[in-house]
Amino acid sequence: MPDVNFFTVAHAVFPTNDAAREAARALQDQLTKPPGSLGLLEALGIQLSAIAGVCPPPVPEPVTIAVFAGDHGVVASGVTPWPQEVTAQMVANFLSGGAAINAIARHVGAEVLVIDVGVATPVPGNTEGLIRRTVALGTQNLALVAAMTVEQAQRALEVGVEIAQRALNAGAAMLVTGDMGIGNTTPSAALIAAFTKRSSHEVTGRGTGINDETLALKKAVIEGALRRFPENAAPLEILAEVGGLEIAALAGFIVAGAAARVPVLIDGVIAVAAALVASALAPAVPSYLIAGHRSSEPGASAGLAHLGLTPVLDLSLRLGEGSGAALAIPLVQAAAKLMREMATFDSAGVSGKDDG
Amino acid sequence: MPDVNFFTVAHAVFPTNDAAREAARALQDQLTKPPGSLGLLEALGIQLSAIAGVCPPPVPEPVTIAVFAGDHGVVASGVTPWPQEVTAQMVANFLSGGAAINAIARHVGAEVLVIDVGVATPVPGNTEGLIRRTVALGTQNLALVAAMTVEQAQRALEVGVEIAQRALNAGAAMLVTGDMGIGNTTPSAALIAAFTKRSSHEVTGRGTGINDETLALKKAVIEGALRRFPENAAPLEILAEVGGLEIAALAGFIVAGAAARVPVLIDGVIAVAAALVASALAPAVPSYLIAGHRSSEPGASAGLAHLGLTPVLDLSLRLGEGSGAALAIPLVQAAAKLMREMATFDSAGVSGKDDG
Numbered sequence: 001m002p003d004v005n006f007f008t009v010a011h012a013v014f015p016t017n018d019a020a021r022e023a024a025r026a027l028q029d030q031l032t033k034p035p036g037s038l039g040l041l042e043a044l045g046i047q048l049s050a051i052a053g054v055c056p057p058p059v060p061e062p063v064t065i066a067v068f069a070g071d072h073g074v075v076a077s078g079v080t081p082w083p084q085e086v087t088a089q090m091v092a093n094f095l096s097g098g099a100a101i102n103a104i105a106r107h108v109g110a111e112v113l114v115i116d117v118g119v120a121t122p123v124p125g126n127t128e129g130l131i132r133r134t135v136a137l138g139t140q141n142l143a144l145v146a147a148m149t150v151e152q153a154q155r156a157l158e159v160g161v162e163i164a165q166r167a168l169n170a171g172a173a174m175l176v177t178g179d180m181g182i183g184n185t186t187p188s189a190a191l192i193a194a195f196t197k198r199s200s201h202e203v204t205g206r207g208t209g210i211n212d213e214t215l216a217l218k219k220a221v222i223e224g225a226l227r228r229f230p231e232n233a234a235p236l237e238i239l240a241e242v243g244g245l246e247i248a249a250l251a252g253f254i255v256a257g258a259a260a261r262v263p264v265l266i267d268g269v270i271a272v273a274a275a276l277v278a279s280a281l282a283p284a285v286p287s288y289l290i291a292g293h294r295s296s297e298p299g300a301s302a303g304l305a306h307l308g309l310t311p312v313l314d315l316s317l318r319l320g321e322g323s324g325a326a327l328a329i330p331l332v333q334a335a336a337k338l339m340r341e342m343a344t345f346d347s348a349g350v351s352g353k354d355d356g
Numbered sequence: 357m358p359d360v361n362f363f364t365v366a367h368a369v370f371p372t373n374d375a376a377r378e379a380a381r382a383l384q385d386q387l388t389k390p391p392g393s394l395g396l397l398e399a400l401g402i403q404l405s406a407i408a409g410v411c412p413p414p415v416p417e418p419v420t421i422a423v424f425a426g427d428h429g430v431v432a433s434g435v436t437p438w439p440q441e442v443t444a445q446m447v448a449n450f451l452s453g454g455a456a457i458n459a460i461a462r463h464v465g466a467e468v469l470v471i472d473v474g475v476a477t478p479v480p481g482n483t484e485g486l487i488r489r490t491v492a493l494g495t496q497n498l499a500l501v502a503a504m505t506v507e508q509a510q511r512a513l514e515v516g517v518e519i520a521q522r523a524l525n526a527g528a529a530m531l532v533t534g535d536m537g538i539g540n541t542t543p544s545a546a547l548i549a550a551f552t553k554r555s556s557h558e559v560t561g562r563g564t565g566i567n568d569e570t571l572a573l574k575k576a577v578i579e580g581a582l583r584r585f586p587e588n589a590a591p592l593e594i595l596a597e598v599g600g601l602e603i604a605a606l607a608g609f610i611v612a613g614a615a616a617r618v619p620v621l622i623d624g625v626i627a628v629a630a631a632l633v634a635s636a637l638a639p640a641v642p643s644y645l646i647a648g649h650r651s652s653e654p655g656a657s658a659g660l661a662h663l664g665l666t667p668v669l670d671l672s673l674r675l676g677e678g679s680g681a682a683l684a685i686p687l688v689q690a691a692a693k694l695m696r697e698m699a700t701f702d703s704a705g706v707s708g709k710d711d712g
Contacts, residue, residue, distance in 0.1 A: 032449055033456055034438075034564035038679070039652070039672030081709045082390075089706040093388055098699025100389055106697070107690050124705065208390035209709065296395070314670055315687075316395030323394070330686040331671075334463050341462070343454025349480065350445040353437045353565065 004165070006157040006252055006281075012259040013282040016050035020057075024049035027056060030344040034353065040310060044290065044335035051263050051288055056339035060174035060263055063110040063329055064167035065322045066253055067094055067101060067178035068160070070118035070246035071138030073147065075183040079218045081210060084138075087182045088121045094180070094321075095129050101178055101321035108329045110176065113167065117159050118245030133159040135245050142187060143221040146228075146241045153240040153248045160252025168260050175257040175264045176292070176329065177271040178322025181246050185297060188273035190222045190242035192299040195235075195276035196306040200226065203299035205269070208318060235280035243277070250274035255281060258288035265332060267325040268295030268317065272303035279307060290332055292325030293317055360521070362513040362608055362637075368615040369638040372406035376413075380405035383412065386700040390709065396666060400646065400691035407619050407644055412695035416530035416619055419466040419685055420523035421678045422609055423450055423457060423534030424516065426474035426602035427494030429503065431539040435574045437566060440494075443538045444477045450536070450677075451485050457534055457677040464685045466532065469523065473515050474601030489515040491601050498543060499577040502584075502597045509596040509604045516608025524616050531613040531620045532648075532685065533627040534678025537602050541653060544629035546578045546598035548655040550589075551632035552662040556582065559655035561625070564674060591636035599633065606630035611637060614644035621688060623681040624651030624673065628659035635663060646688055648681030649673055 024046040029035045036042065048057035069091050075084050093099045094114045097106075105112045115131040116123065120138035123130060135155045139147035148156070164175055185207035192203045200222040206215055225242045233241070239248055251274040257264035258278075266275050266289055279285040286307045293313035294300060304311060312328040345352055380402040385391045392398065404413035425447050431440050449455045450470045453462075461468045471487040472479065476494035479486060491511045495503035504512070520531055541563035548559045556578040562571055581598045589597070595604055607630040613620035614634075622631050622645055635641040642663045649669035650656060660667060668684040701708055 031456075032446070032454060033675050037564060037673065037675040038456065039674070041671060041673070041683075083707045083710060086707050089704070090388070093699055093704045093706060096699070096704070098388060098697075098704050100387075100394065100694055100698055103694050103697040104690055107693050108686065208393060312671070313687075315397060315668070317393065317397070318395070319389050319393040327397075327687060327690060330464065331669075331683060334460055334683060337463050338456055338459050341454075341459040342456055343449055343452070348445070348449045348452070348454050350449060351439045351442050354439060 004158050004161045006154055006161055009161050009259050010255050010282040013255060013284045015284045016287045017053035020053045020055050021046055021050035023055035027339060031342040032345055032348050032350050038338065041335040041338060044332060045339045048263060048336050051261055057336045059333050059336045061333060062172055063174045063176060064113060064172040065101065065105055065110050065176040065178050065326055066113045066115060066163050067180055067322055068115045068117050068246035068249040069180040070244050071120035072181055072183035072187060072244055073139045073141035074143055074186050074221065076141050077143040077221055079186045079214065079221060080183045080207060082182045084182050085121050087180055088119050088123045090180050091116060091119060091123045092125045095127060099321060100319055100323050101326060104323055104326040108326060110326060110329060113163060115163055117156055117249045139244055142225045142242050147187060147243055148240045150236055150240045153236055153243060156245045156248030157252035160249035161256040164253045164256035174262055175253065176322055176325045177250050177253060177266045179246050179250060179270040179320050181244060184244050184270050186218055186222065187242055187244040187247060188270045189299045190225055191273040191276060192303045193222060193226055194238045194242065195280060196302050198302055203302050205297040205299060235277060239277050247274045251277040254278040255285060258282065258285045263290055264288050265290045265292050265325045265328060267292055267322045268320060269297035269300040270320055272300050275307055276303055292328035295324065360514050360517045362510055362517055365517050365615050366611050366638040369611060369640045371640045372643045373409035376409045376411050377402055377406035379411035383695060387698040388701055388704050388706050394694065397691045397694060400688060401695045404619060404692050407617060413692045415689050415692045417689060418528055419530045419532060420469060420528040421457065421461055421466050421532040421534050421682055422469045422471060422519050423536055423678055424471045424473050424602035424605040425536040426600055427476035428537055428539035428543060428600055429495045429497035430499055430542050430577065432497050433499040433577055435542045435570065435577060436539045436563060438538045440538050441477050443536055444475050444479045446536050447472060447475060447479045448481045451483060455677060456675055456679045457682060460679055460682040464682060466682060466685060469519060471519055473512055473605045495600055498581045498598050503543060503599055504596045506592055506596045509592055509599060512601045512604030513608035516605035517612040520609045520612030530618055531609065532678055532681045533606050533609060533622045535602050535606060535626040535676050537600060540600050540626050542574055542578065543598055543600040543603060544626045545655045546581055547629040547632060548659045549578060549582055550594045550598065551636060552658050554658055559658050561653035561655060591633060595633050603630045607633040610634040611641060614638065614641045619646055620644050621646045621648050621681045621684060623648055623678045624676060625653035625656040626676055628656050631663055632659055648684035651680065
């Protein structure tokens with residue numbers, strides 16, 4: 001297991017830089033475009049400046065996408081129509097480059113790391129390239145008992161920290177979250193309900209495709225699990241009780257990125273759940289986060305609102321793997337390049353708007 | 357002036373290929389992802405197949421962005437706070453590579469062509485690279501008289517056809533629309549009102565930034581101009597009466613792209629107005645169109661709904677130049693690559709969903 005302490009890293013997450021943020025705001029109004037006309041890209045460029053502490057911001061490249069994989073005991077309760085072996089089979093697909101995240105990563109020039117934090121069944125075929133950090137062979141069934149011990153949750157957080165630090169040491173300038181785990185929209189919805197103080201009905205969706213009956217069961221499972229701990233339970237307890245190994249690892253990965261002052265581009269509902277955990281454990285985390293897209297899962301929107309994040313894309317994606325975040329990479333990079341490369345009204349000799 | 361006849365080209369726009377569309381739909385359900393989980397990207401991949409007549413579709417690259425520039429007599433009526441010279445100054449900025457569209461195009465690996473169809477004032481500085489196709493030194497003031505003669509409108513349409521054919525002959529596999537013209541949200545709103553049969557109040561917005569008083573004036577100007585022709589006026593008459601030279605050129609560019617069976621990625625409200633003109637003149641055009649983004653101008657949404665298009669991005673952009681469309685290029689290319697590169701459930705040995 002990695003030689004890092006999660007809490008040491010969490011305490012190293014500091015607020016982003018106000019002076020750079022203000023300088024970036026001022027620069028946006030000098031570039032040759034009507035003020036505000038680049039919409040969300042202007043906000044992104046300002047955020048990148050505040051994170052890097054410099055204006056204009058550096059272009060966030062190279063980029064590492066970490067796909068954390070884990071299984072979920074709750075599948076025994078029938079919350080998904082997909083067999084559990086699909087987690088291991090998809091890990092094999094990631095390793096051989098045939099999954100959506102591989103095609104997108106090649107397209108945008110990003111690296112993909114695949115980490116087994118708790119896959120329950122053997123990964124078939126050639127497993128070259130797989131980073132094995134098994135904390136447990138899947139979680140316990142959160143419908144009945146705590147998904148993890150607090151110790152397991154902390155070990156999974158530290159796997160995430162280790163992977164982030166490894167990517168950053170290798171030169172990554174932006175981290176992107178990815179995930180794989182059959183059944184993982186159930187723990188994600190439970191975490192989102194717990195951290196946003198919403199009911200399971202508001203935050204539970206159909207995941208990768210379930211019918212009305214299964215949806216009702218899924219909500220009941222989540223509601224029951226939430227009743228096992230008090231409203232004021234500690235974040236790590238909540239994570240252990242209703243979380244998942246790959247979700248905990250993602251939370252650690254996010255915290256370590258923020259501690260290193262790099263932007264962390266998060267994917268859909270699983271990453272949003274992990275971001276809520278990360279933000280509960282290190283409150284300055286949200287200012288380092290960029291939401292890659294708005295997943296069609298209702299919990300994603302609830303979590304994004306709680307985190308104060310406006311997603312870059314809204315393409316009705318509900319795949320996971322980091323696909324939505326990876327698709328947003330070129331847009332985040334464009335936001336930085338626009339600030340670095342555009343002429344100003346003065347330098348280009350372009351007249352300003354007549355407000356007189 | 358170009359040696360092309362617009363109407364010959366318009367008659368060569370045929371419907372997209374149903375067999376390829378059906379094959380693409382079937383392929384989407386075999387790829388290693390829950391069916392439908394790639395949302396709008398699946399629809400885009402299917403459309404690209406139907407346009408190319410082959411499944412999986414070719415990746416649309418290389419890409420040419422054509423920025424058509426023209427001035428508008430209606431600025432004399434006070435519909436914009438920007439001086440008319442800004443059109444020429446921004447053309448110079450495009451040529452020297454300092455505008456937003458240049459930074460984005462470099463980022464996504466696309467070529468930018470800059471075409472003067474009717475800039476009223478001299479382009480300052482070094483004009484190397486400028487494609488001069490001046491039809492008139494700006495339009496007449498549509499608040500008072502027809503913006504163009506029908507002949508001028510047709511000549512501008514043919515400039516657009518020529519530029520599209522030039523790009524396609526040079527190897528472009530996708531065309532992207534760009535525009536520059538101080539005051540051009542006024543003719544665009546007028547065209548959108550005319551072609552979607554909506555009132556000026558529904559489709560007129562603040563463009564690059566106007567106050568309440570100017571907005572009221574802009575609506576009154578549009579309403580007055582629309583009263584000069586009957587509801588059943590011919591598309592070319594409507595274009596001449598309330599359009600613009602760069603908008604007409606864009607319409608020709610769009611029609612020529614569709615006639616050549618390549619996807620045409622359109623930008624914001626100006627391009628939407630041009631797409632409505634193009635679709636009125638060649639009814640099969642919309643199936644070749646991809647809407648790059650939803651501009652914050654209200655007319656854009658009205659026009660997109662009329663054309664049946666769902667925009668790729670929604671970033672509150674209102675810059676023009678082709679910026680929103682150019683930002684969508686990597687996503688459109690990703691849609692094709694996903695279909696070409698992803699493994700199928702069979703090939704990857706991934707189990708399917710248990711619907712039993």
